[in-house]
Amino acid sequence: MSTPSSGRPAGASGGALPPVPPPPPSRSSGPTTSRPSSTPRTQGAARPGRKAAPSGGDPGSGSGGSGGADRASGPPSAGGHGPDAPPVPSPDEPRPYGRPVPTENWGWFARVPLRARLVAIIALLLAAGLGITALATTTVVAQYLVGQVDQQLDLTASAVADETFRGNESRSTLPSEYYVLIRWNNGAETPNYWDPVVERSGTPQIPTFMAQEVATRTGTPFTVSSVGGTKPAEWRVVPYPVISKLTGETVGTAYVALPLSGIHETVKVLGRTLAVSALGIALIGGAVAYLAVQRALRPLREIEETAADIAGGDLTRRIRPAPPSTEVGSLAASLNTMLNHIERAFAASEASEARMRRFVSDASHELRTPLATVRGYGELYRMGALTTPEQMDDTMRRIEDSATRMGTLVNDLLALARLDEGRPIRHEPVNLAALARDSAGDLHALDPTRPVRVVGLGGGAADAPSELTVIGDEDRLRQVLANLIGNVSQHTPAGTPVEIALGTGAPQEGGGADVAVLEVRDHGPGITPEQAAHVFERFYRADSSRNRASGGSGLGMAIVAAIVGAHQGHISVAPTQGGGLTVHVELPTRRYDDGSSPDRT
Secondary structure, eight states, X not given: OOOOOOOOOOOOOSSOOOOOOOOOXXXXXXXXXXXXXXXXXXXXXXXXXXXXXXXXXXXXXXXXXXXTTTTOOOOOOXXXXXXXXXXXXXXXXXXXXXXXXXXXXXXXXXXXXXXXXXXHHHXXXXXXXXXXXXXXXXXXXXXXXXXXXXXXXXHHHHHHHHHHHHHOOSBOSSOOOOEEEEEETTSOEEEEBOHHHHHHXXXXXXXXXXXXXXXXXXXXXEEEOEXXXXXXXXXXXEEEEEEOTTTOOEEEEEEEEEEOHXXXXXXXXXXXXXXXXXXXXXXXXXXXXXXXXXXXXXXXXXXXHHHHHHHTTXXXXXXXXXXXXXXXXXXXXXXXXXXXXXXXXXXXXXXHHHHHHHHHHHHHHHHXXXXXXXXXXXXXXXXXXXXXXXXHHHHHHHHHHHXXXXXXXXXXXXXXXXXXHTOOOOOEEEEHHHHHHHHHHHHHHHOTTSOEEEEEXXXXXXXXXXXXXXXXXXXXXHHHHHHHHHHXXXXXXXXXXXEEEEEXXXXXXXXXXXXXXXXXXXXXXXXXXXXXXXXXSTTOOXXXXXXXXXXXXXXXXXXXXXXXXXXXXXXXXXXXXXXXXXXXXXXXXXXXXXXXXXXXX
């Protein structure tokens, strides 16, 4: 079944027509521009409030019309940003917060892969932690062992000093690590030590203290260095006053010392052991971290490979799902959703480009024939081939027919352009039943032999509502019925019965409040399922011969679908029971938002 034009006469005046300029390149990219930020749009369901330009530009812009198509703006660009969208700053531009993101001249750390960074950070943290632990352990152990020496001096130093004072020997014959030095008040010194200890750890350098200093330091250990010895070591020294038992006076000071060489050796061995252990643990931890990071980042590697395949042109690739509670799972779900949108956007872009090419071809063909006719008859007149009044009248009639044909096509394109532009329509209560009865009378006037009835959805004339109120633009809804009735008149044989069914019911898509239903049922030859899939496309006609007698320009059903979409309605076609075609239209009975809505065709 073909889709004729609305059949309205063009307001063209007689005589020559002005040339039709080609649409400017900047205003002819309506449907051809890709729309990655929206879902693919089915022909025949215009979106109210959408700011897209009409398909194929505005052929009527040069005909002195209202210029509605000239004001139609193109859809958003492939980047998904409309003309009013704020510009997206480049990564290296200053931002209101944070630092600029460099796009070149990266530092060495930025060039290191994430896996290597994580492994290095884990290994360094292990090494640093174990190093701090080793340092703390050796410090605590050293302090503890020195405390043990101090405790030993506190318990034994006084007795060792008394023994030295009574014996007055400078050398000890028994093995002992004690070094005792008595400084008499007359300046003499009496040392007492075991030679192997001094030969190994050296002689402690004990400073000379005044009597007041000795009184404050009595019983308090302090550390001194040593000289000589094969392995000089520090000594721990504690002073005690030497008191004469005869006079009770202080006759000198005894310094009792113990070497710290054993403690130093113990701390060194402990430190080396902890250092080697820390290094081994850090290496083992780094290896385990490498394996763990490799396993943990495997999904990111898959995401990277998938992104590379998509960049290579394979838009069907998807990321393997993961638990949504994880970061990788959440990222995979978001990326898969984004990839679905991108794939649909590219499909919509390709379909839009195909429709644009077909639109330009069809519009050029539709306009070429009448223009060639006007030009041909103009050349005949210029060459003097029209010599009789009858020839002149026939030529003028043919030129007027061609002008009418072009005017009808331009008016249809202008109507589609205004609907695509999303101009607001009136939201007024309209009695759809009255419009249906008027259309039935119009169809009967066109073909008195055709039975035309207004019935209910069940098929009975008694069930037809006397009043069915919808919210919309009465003139637009009249145009819907006029195009549908003209379609039936054009493409069904004379005398074919037609019913216009009215009623209310649930939307075919399900959900929502009841809607008003209008069905135009004919009992003609009908159309095939393949034709039904394209019936709302612009310039589509079931008869591919483009014979003017077999139908209009192929814009009538496209205009119907655009008007229904502007009313937030739904339109579809289905076979009539017993043969023929039924056009099913749903319109809202309540007020609705005039904003953009999903396609409902």
